[in-house]
Amino acid sequence: MLQISGKDNVLFKKVKKLKQKKYREIEQLFLAEGVKFLDFSTTPNYIFIDEEFDLSLIEQELEKFQCEKYILSSGLFSQLSSQENSQGVILVYSYEKYSLDNLENNIVVLDKVSDPGNLGTIIRTVDAAGFKDIILTTGSVDCYNEKVIRSTMGSIFNARLRYMNEDEMVMFLKDKDYRLISTALDKNSVPYTEIKLKKKNAIIFGNEGNGISKSILAVSDEKVIIPIYGSAESLNVGVACGIILYKIREII
Template identity: 25%
Template structure:
């Protein structure tokens, strides 16, 4: 094993920082950063390739180091780093001492392998990695078949999205596409589209049947869905608000809609 890395000027450490800070570097190198033993274990269980791992022995106990080695590939490079250096590259407080380079599973919309009756969560122009990560956790919990992001303003495998999703970005297929491609693809596959929007024409979300092929579309917290996308969808739905505010944050609203679809499908399955 190489000597522990103790200088922040080490070329590998400097590259880590570039990958953290610049989506252009992540795209150019075909890599992202996964921090945390739990997240890395989830990524490996999903078949994600991890070429390099950095471990701080002062933060990760020996037993957990052995646990980590068991989930890594035999050819994964392993580097130990000092606590001072690790604290420089870690992007969250209270890190457990594991940080890795991973090759994200980039997919295109036509490559999605969906069941006959898919449940899809769609985000338009998402720009906050934390919101994307929270929706991915919902998608995993609801066992949605994919998360599709139209015209994203953040890359899907932003390290902060991975962190906030607790690794669920690897457990649910996630795809970036355009509004036009999404709509055409949904029509081609007979998928009904439901736009969540503050619109006079919107009807309560409980008024609809989500047991068939379904795509639930959510916009940004600041602006919502674009008028063009709302107009192109089959239905416009709303979560009725009983208090002073007129909407929920996007991750909470997505969870409400997704689990209503799950509830309906579970009831149908029980009856059958």
């Protein structure tokens, strides 16, 4: 296992830049932090380990990956870490690119969801409920943001994410005969328990503050609502996603 101790190391400088979205997109690489990521079968490009970490704890996990592995000085490792109390392991993965040719019949659409924690939770929920495909409209948070990755708890490897322009997305789904079902606080919305599904359905969730755009609502085939029985103004988008997806799982 190689050791990096100087901040001018070419690889270290390259990986440190991945903390910024523009460099992630250039390199098509992202960071995932934590021992948990060693449990997954997806092979990383690099593994970086804090020099103070007890390697004996993860020897077997490390052996299964045929990739470059490095020991970093604690000072350098802290520059890559995004966690206050890091576990001492950071992995670097390649982006996954998915075409639109193999979408499942039931998909999730996120319209400008902006909070990294919410997106991570939704990806994890989509995975838990047995779905695969997520389309995000332009303006949504970067799915390879470090907080998103951490919040997915590894489900990032089980979800197929694609970004599309809003108009392009609507045209594509309509052309492929998807039923557009929007979650909305609207007078014409029906309770989610009365949701009507076709063979192919796109379940749409909106921005945390503004909801789904008016242009998407205007072409939606159905609008659904989760009743609020208490005094809360609304539900967190991640929670709403879980409630509705599990209802759909009961039906299909």
